[in-house]
Amino acid sequence: MSRSSWTTPLPPATDLPVLLPPAARLAHSAAAERAAGTFSLRLQPVHGVMALVLFLVGCAVAEAQAKAGDPSVLATIWKWMPLLLRGFLFNLAISAIAMALGTVAGMLLGFAQISLLPPVRKGAWLATHFFRNAPWLVLLFYCMFLLPFQVTVFGVTIPIPDWIKATFGLSLPVMANVSEIVRGAVQSIPTTQWESAASLAFTRRQTVWMIILPQCIKRMLPPWMNLYAILTMATVLASIVGVNEMMTLTRQALSAENRPGLLLAFYSHVLFWFFLYCYPIARWTVRLEAKYAVPH
């Protein structure tokens, strides 16, 4: 910590100059994590390379263990590829629908959390923390077992396939986290914005819609996208409850092949597809975070 010359300015004062900058960084990221309810995903190209290396090692292992007459590993994976990719699309569909449902419900819950009516505010707070504290897998089980397999509306029977139920199950924790993101973003807007809106005779609804929300969107976007990337990774949980997504199909393909050597190659292949999808989202999130960062 030596300054090159006396002309370089002193570093800006912190509220606690005794501790070095990492302390403030840690406190900031902990607060952000608490608002988003999830850790932040920081994918880098090196992680894709790692998945690829793991895949190649897996291929080598499988080739080494292959018996005479076994087809090559790459040919085996290529054979299963259409099925596995259909499973992956299923994962993406589940994540997209769960995110859409969770976002809509979470926005409503988040605005209920800043309501002026105490019962609404307290109820929304309770619901948010209820679903935030419940493990994702338990909520998934809850929806899988308790939603009916079909509903009858006006004599028309609509079946509910299990992947829809899994989607509902995943959208519940998303809802709670979005609710907290909304509340955090609204609270981060300076009080002066509310006061100046009031002085210009905006009603509360107008203030929220025309002044507060447009400013919140920028702050909500990075944690919201991070949540989406984490949700996409969490869709493999649906394999535990028997939805035919990529992980389940991989397991079925492996048992159909009945060659234990293929394990690493197949699973690292799954990992690679997830990396390919989540990496751009994670990078974009980091860029938006830097762009919208409020200078201290």
Place this chain on the structure above:
Amino acid sequence: MESFWDWFRWLHEATGINLTIFYDPFDRGRFVSGFLTTVKLSAVCIVLSVLIGVVGAWLQGSRLRITRHVIYWYIQFFRNTPPLVQLYFFYFGIGSLLKGADVSGIPVPLISNVAWAIVSLSFFAGAFNVEIFRSGVEAVPTTTIEAAESLGFSRLRTYLFIVLPLAFRICLPALNNNLVNLVKTTTLAYAIAVPEMLYVSSQIWSDELNVPVMMNVLLVCYIALVGALVWVMHRWERAIRVPGFGA
């Protein structure tokens, strides 16, 4: 006590709310053991992951390049892959390689599924803890360490008695986020048949066919467990926070 349990039998007959975990001694034993398994699994993983964090952060400050690289790749691997994949990797990948044989020659795994769940979850949370402790250690001013050195503290003793207590207070909020997340992640042990609360409940509801009731019991139990942890940790956080630091 018996009349208390019998009240639930009456509740079942009167309302159809079938809480077998109260009036049926077998189910009660199963559920209590499941609950205790979850608590023990969480406690052991919390302790181990914090230890991994402390040791890892110390090793990251090592002079040896190779140690720093090992820790770096460890963090990268465990931080960026889903915990379910890690669990499968340990249990099916490594666990299937470590096979012993019992007296009659039947292959048995050397390491049980509970042990694999502990290893896997501790490494998962430990990777985050290393990063958290590292930031905390970096935040301790060099002058403090120099002062310790001038008083004749060795590198290890400086770390244990000067840097760590200060770093811990800075780390605690971030650490709490991670530990709460860890307790929620213990449900994944269901996937490798560890008899924790979720697994035991699924056994009970398939035997007794009281799915909705058990689901609600399960949800309430988890929320109570996580809620208690959050509450205690927040109290502790407030008690030992560095004055004037953070919000």
